[in-house]
Amino acid sequence: MGKSSKDKRDAYYRLAKEQGWRARSAFKLLQLDEEFNLFENVTRVVDLCAAPGSWSQVLSRVLIKNEKFGRCAWEDREAQFRQRMLNLIPSASSQEDSQQETKQDVEMANTQDETTARPDVKIVSIDLQPISPLPGVITLRADITHPATVPLLLKALDPSYDPETSTNQQAQHPVDLVISDGAPDVTGLHDLDIYVQSQLLFAALNLALCVLKPGGKFVAKIFRGRNVDLLYAQLKVFFEKVHVAKPRSSRASSVEAFIVCINFQPPEGFKASLEEPLGVGSRLAELQEQQQDPISQSEPSKADDDGITEVILEDLSGSDNKNRWIAPFIACGDLSAFDSDASYKLAAGHVSLPPVQPPTAPPYKRAIELRRQNGGAYGKPVVAK
Ligand code: SAM
Numbered sequence: 001m002g003k004s005s006k007d008k009r010d011a012y013y014r015l016a017k018e019q020g021w022r023a024r025s026a027f028k029l030l031q032l033d034e035e036f037n038l039f040e041n042v043t044r045v046v047d048l049c050a051a052p053g054s055w056s057q058v059l060s061r062v063l064i065k066n067e068k069f070g071r072c073a074w075e076d077r078e079a080q081f082r083q084r085m086l087n088l089i090p091s092a093s094s095q096e097d098s099q100q101e102t103k104q105d106v107e108m109a110n111t112q113d114e115t116t117a118r119p120d121v122k123i124v125s126i127d128l129q130p131i132s133p134l135p136g137v138i139t140l141r142a143d144i145t146h147p148a149t150v151p152l153l154l155k156a157l158d159p160s161y162d163p164e165t166s167t168n169q170q171a172q173h174p175v176d177l178v179i180s181d182g183a184p185d186v187t188g189l190h191d192l193d194i195y196v197q198s199q200l201l202f203a204a205l206n207l208a209l210c211v212l213k214p215g216g217k218f219v220a221k222i223f224r225g226r227n228v229d230l231l232y233a234q235l236k237v238f239f240e241k242v243h244v245a246k247p248r249s250s251r252a253s254s255v256e257a258f259i260v261c262i263n264f265q266p267p268e269g270f271k272a273s274l275e276e277p278l279g280v281g282s283r284l285a286e287l288q289e290q291q292q293d294p295i296s297q298s299e300p301s302k303a304d305d306d307g308i309t310e311v312i313l314e315d316l317s318g319s320d321n322k323n324r325w326i327a328p329f330i331a332c333g334d335l336s337a338f339d340s341d342a343s344y345k346l347a348a349g350h351v352s353l354p355p356v357q358p359p360t361a362p363p364y365k366r367a368i369e370l371r372r373q374n375g376g377a378y379g380k381p382v383v384a385k
Contacts, residue, residue, distance in 0.1 A: 145200075173216075
């Protein structure tokens with residue numbers, strides 16, 4: 001599929017390039033923030049599974065550069081874009097602006113000095129893939145499922161942190177907000193994709209429990225499987241409020257949604273650990289029993305019991321309805337915003353912009369190189385050594 005047909009099919013893809021975002025996902029975080037005011041009173045943030053870095057760009061622009069992306073600013077930008085997209089050929093200057101902005105991001109990161117950074121704000125972004133530099137963002141190449149990632153992250157937030165000696169609560173739980181947009185490479189096998197994505201979600205949750213301060217927030221992508229209400233019930237053990245949100249920029253046709261968990265309140269005596277994470281064994285069922293009645297605000301769900309999430313949520317004592325809870329569902333993003341499932345007419349002579357941030361080291365890079373070396377798609381097949 002050519003670039004311009006993707007432009008036509010996906011307004012957010014095009015809008016992201018116009019505004020200099022590395023991925024269209026930036027709009028999902030902006031629309032979540034519009035609804036939940038995620039960045040209020042936040043100075044320590046961790047962005048998990050962050051490459052290529054559009055969510056980190058949002059953090060950097062909002063928290064470091066103090067840019068406003070409230071409803072008004074968003075509507076202004078969108079109205080301008082709608083005008084250009086539906087009536088006009090994009091002006092050369094708009095293309096140059098967005099290219100310039102990306103270049104600036106990288107340059108500012110490289111030459112970052114005390115005047116550009118807000119010293120009270122710390123943003124750490126983690127991914128298996130490298131992330132190109134962003135102003136005020138510390139990037140780590142690490143696996144969020146690995147226990148060694150937690151001390152690495154705490155050290156990045158506070159260089160004086162020493163895992164051997166730092167025992168106080170504040171040093172170990174300094175983070176106000178953990179966000180995770182984790183997704184494995186999609187196989188196309190629906191149940192498998194949901195299963196692997198849930199494993200990543202659990203990894204993100206376990207990591208968040210290790211570093212969040214009381215009152216903190218956790219936002220993560222989920223794929224809504226059949227028994228997702230078990231997951232909501234689990235989250236309700238730790239957070240005062242749990243919502244499931246669908247930003248308008250997330251395709252309605254996709255099972256993707258985001259859990260937004262507010263006011264972290266770990267049960268008394270709970271000790272988070274990546275060595276002994278939730279999602280394995282019976283730790284969570286015990287915790288739920290210890291709680292008085294954390295999930296009593298709503299009727300139990302009637303969801304059936306044979307979903308793949310049973311395997312994932314093995315912590316819960318069976319598929320008993322008392323362990324289920326339906327989180328309030330909120331659609332967010334302005335209703336006048338672009339429909340991410342619609343195709344839009346492009347002006348004749350429309351010029352497609354190049355991506356803001358080409359993948360730094362895509363997993364398929366080596367395969368492409370090998371194929372090129374051997375005469376392309378019709379050359380003889382090669383196997384990597
Ligand atoms: N939020 C990002 C943005 O706005 O640019 C997009 C994230 S992308 C949808 C999902 C990312 O999850 C990929 O970059 C992938 O490398 C990362 N990922 C998958 N498994 C991971 C793991 N175990 N540890 C760290 N990152 C992981």
